[in-house]
Amino acid sequence: MGQEELTIEVKKHLIEYLNLVDINPEDIKNDDPLFGGDLGLDSIDSLEIVVMLEREYGIKIQDPREGRKVFVDINTMVDYIGANRTAK
Numbered sequence: 115m116g117q118e119e120l121t122i123e124v125k126k127h128l129i130e131y132l133n134l135v136d137i138n139p140e141d142i143k144n145d146d147p148l149f150g151g152d153l154g155l156d157s158i159d160s161l162e163i164v165v166m167l168e169r170e171y172g173i174k175i176q177d178p179r180e181g182r183k184v185f186v187d188i189n190t191m192v193d194y195i196g197a198n199r200t201a202k
Contacts, residue, residue: 121192131166132159144188160185172200 115123125139132155142153148163149155163185167173173195175181184194 117192117196120196121188124188124192124195127166127170128163131162142188144192147187148185148191163191167195170201171195171198173198 121144122139125142128134128142129137129139134153137153146152149160160181164175164181167175167184175184184191
């Protein structure tokens with residue numbers, strides 16, 4: 115799977131897991147901050163993203179400091195998934 119396909123897939127998973135009913139994948143800019151940006155995500159959402167990464171990609175994030183580095187924006191998350199995924 116290429117970078118662009120993975121990016122779209124991650125956006126779709128975020129919409130599903132975070133129940134972002136009025137948002138489409140194309141509405142989420144790749145370099146906009148996930149937290150403190152237009153999406154309005156909070157700490158509960160970060161827990162849902164951790165669950166999403168584990169279920170969909172086999173990635174376990176146990177250290178909150180690691181999560182802060184990964185959850186910067188879509189580009190950062192997609193790069194991290196590409197480098198660390200264990201599930202297809």
